[in-house]
Amino acid sequence: MDPDEKRITQEDCSEDSLGPGILTLTNKRIAFDKTEGRIIDFSKRFGKTILEANLNQITEVAKEGRLIKKVRIKIKTDKDEKTYKFGVYNTGKWEKDVKEAMSKYTP
Template sequence: MDEGEKRIKQEDCSEDNLGAGILTLTNKRLAFDKTNSRIMDFSKRFGDTVLDISLDKVTKTWKEGLLMKKVCFTAKTDEGEQTFKFGVFNTKGWVKSIDQAIDENKNQ
């Protein structure tokens, strides 16, 4: 993490296209790190960071789903605008935390 960056929320989850990993929200960005796990010794290791998006590039946040609930956001990337959907436990809490972090980031 960068200097002055603080972790707000972190959860082991899965993204529709990226697969399993850990979603991290800081006061400056959203990041998703792939994980490698082994059933034999119940270990889990951080892999590559496959998503690293500054909060000022997030254009929309929402939650969706009835049974399989997901927190979703759209962001401007080098490939254009992309949408990401993460299966997390508390979708409402994630959306609220992301929106608060974006608002605080704008005011700085």
């Protein structure tokens, strides 16, 4: 993280196509790090970062689902636009936090 970057929220979750990992929201970006865990000793460690985007690359944030609730984040890059669906504990809080961080973001 940059010296002026602050973590807003972080959660162990799963993304539909990427699998389990840690979703992190800062005042500058959103990132998803793959995790590797072992059941035998209940250890979990960070793997590589497989998704990282500045807040100005996010084009849509919404919550969805009735039984299985997810927060949907659409990210636009120079090449394409992709939608990610994260199974986080509190979808409403994540939606609010991401939108608030986006409104305060200055590149």
